[in-house]
Amino acid sequence: MKQALSIEQMKHLQEFGLDTSDASMTWMLYPYEEDKQPKLSLREWNTFKEPFRIQHCIPAFTLLDVLELLPKEIKTGTDNYWLTMSHDSEKWYICYSEFDYYKEFRSHSLIDAAYDMLCWCIEEEYVKVGEDE
Known part of the structure; x- marks a missing residue:
């Protein structure tokens, strides 16, 4: 089961201008010693401090992180639409x-699916990014 957004998905959100500094998880190469073959691993973001984060970590949103970013309601004219999930x-x-x-x-x-919805909400300006945040 996928626990977090991929590196590519996170980079795409950063290209939109979304602040990813409050992600719950991080992708990193470990171990980072020169003589060992590193492997990509998912770790808790808050366990790493600057400047280590900048050099070795890529933030990764969990499902809960993405859901927290999505508006719970969208208003269009006279209609209100609510965020729902199903299977x-x-x-x-x-x-x-x-x-x-x-x-x-x-x-x-x-x-x-939540990531695709977040991208759509950013494109439609239901989620503000960059200077608009």
Whole structure:
């Protein structure tokens, strides 16, 4: 089961201008001694201090981190849509819905569906990034 967003997904969020400094986890190469073959591992972000973080760590959001960033409600004109999650026989889906779906993403992994929703919310400016935060 996928515990955190991938390095590529985190870099994409950083390209949007999203502050990732409050991520729960970090990707790092370990061990970082020259004579040993490093392996990528997932660790708790708060256990590493600057400047080590900058040199060796890439922040990684967990599912809870992503859900905390998503708006719980979206208003469009006179309609209100609420964040909901569910699972059918094959995939997870996360959507904003009232009686009808406003926007929906499906994936075998709930964290990937939530990531796709977060990207959409940033693009649609439902989640503010950079100087707008």
